[in-house]
Amino acid sequence: MTSNTRVAVTGAGLAGVRLARRPGEPGLSAVLAGAEEHTPYNRVPLAEVLAGRYAPEVIALTMEAPE
Incomplete structure (x- = not known):
């Protein structure tokens, strides 16, 4: 992809977040x-x-890329 590429991802599930x-x-x-x-x-x-068994925060996904 080139710099300043904009992508729209439809679907806010695990795959969509990982792609975004x-x-x-x-x-x-x-x-x-x-x-x-x-x-x-x-x-x-x-x-x-x-x-x-787990707190809800355990499954939360963020748009921030992992370091």
Whole structure:
């Protein structure tokens, strides 16, 4: 991608967030669009959160690229 590339990602699930925050892409600007009222979260361990084994913060996804 070239510098100042803008990408629109439809779907605020795990795949959408990972695509939007691709590390190593200088100048990449992404907009994440999802229909859910909650911020994106990792659905894989959701059952563990609902069972009370993990706090909800454990599954929260952010748009910040990992360091």
